């Protein structure tokens with residue numbers, strides 16, 4: 420029974436991590452999240468009544484608040500997921516990304532370091548600060564055969580990936596310089612339930628259900644490596660509980676797909692799972708519409724997840740096909756969650772908590 424502090428636990432991946440930990444272990448979880456536009460307490464509804472779960476609305480840039488929460492909770496493990504995470508938003512307004520992803524991570528590291536330094540020896544050596552990052556720090560791959568490994572040099576392209584790369588460097592520096600026991604994980608694109616509707620897969624499902632156009636950047640030939648979010652959540656728990664301090668682990672699903680193929684897969688699943696189409700629509704794929712490509716758009720990402728498979732025994736449970744089927748089905752059967760996001764009501768008070 421561990422005490423695990425999770426930042427960004429009201430977000431897409433953070434909430435999956437919290438739901439996973441509380442449903443499959445006896446651990447206690449404290450979530451710190453500032454509830455930015457991407458934070459949604461409805462994603463934590465399944466655990467809201469669990470006595471081992473606590474939520475606190477905290478901005479990770481607020482060092483005094485962090486120190487107070489860390490001192491009160493006395494975490495054995497910290498999983499740091501809070502971040503600004505949407506590439507298009509980082510192009511329109513990079514400052515929030517610099518603040519949360521770089522300055523916020525610095526505040527987390529300093530808070531964790533001072534707390535860790537005060538721990539007695541056995542707890543000190545068992546402590547882990549786990550920083551959750553992305554494969555986008557590596558830039559893109561020039562050919563169709565290479566994979567990102569843990570030693571691939573960093574070459575970020577967008578303000579988002581540049582700020583995540585910066586935070587990865589800070590975390591490793593705190594290990595080398597101060598000895599803080601850290602682990603970094605770099606993961607490929609996630610998809611699954613509770614995914615914020617600005618991201619490719621939920622956007623396409625929701626637009627298709629409403630008979631709206633499905634916008635595809637450029638030729639749709641950008642290749643991403645997709646991982647079902649619950650597989651990522653299991654991997655993160657495996658890493659933070661059994662991984663080695665100072666190490667980096669790449670996490671991916673070996674599911675490389677072109678964006679256009681992802682969208683066509685979605686359309687085929689919708690034909691089967693939601694055959695009652697909006698009036699006048701013959702096939703969901705008729706909604707696919709080409710739009711101008713994003714500046715600096717990376718062409719191909721692909722992860723070599725061999726190290727975490729070999730050393731920690733983690734493997735994804737879902738194939739791309741099974742994960743996509745679960746995802747499409749979840750969005751069809753949970754319209755209240757995404758309609759709450761679309762109409763803004765998700766920003767109201769939930770969980771009976773005073774925010």
Ligand code: NAD
Pocket residue numbers: 426427428429430431432433451452453454455456457458459477478479480499500501502503504505519523551552553554583605606607608609610615
């Ligand atoms: P998300 O945008 O869905 O959630 C981010 C969460 O962080 C939100 O709940 C938000 O309220 C919170 N947050 C933002 N700024 C904060 C601040 N200053 N203080 C406290 N909380 C703050 O993101 P996600 O998709 O769940 O990603 C989580 C982490 O995983 C990020 O670090 C991201 O870089 C990384 N990652 C994401 C993917 C992916 O495909 N989504 C892939 C690999 C890695």
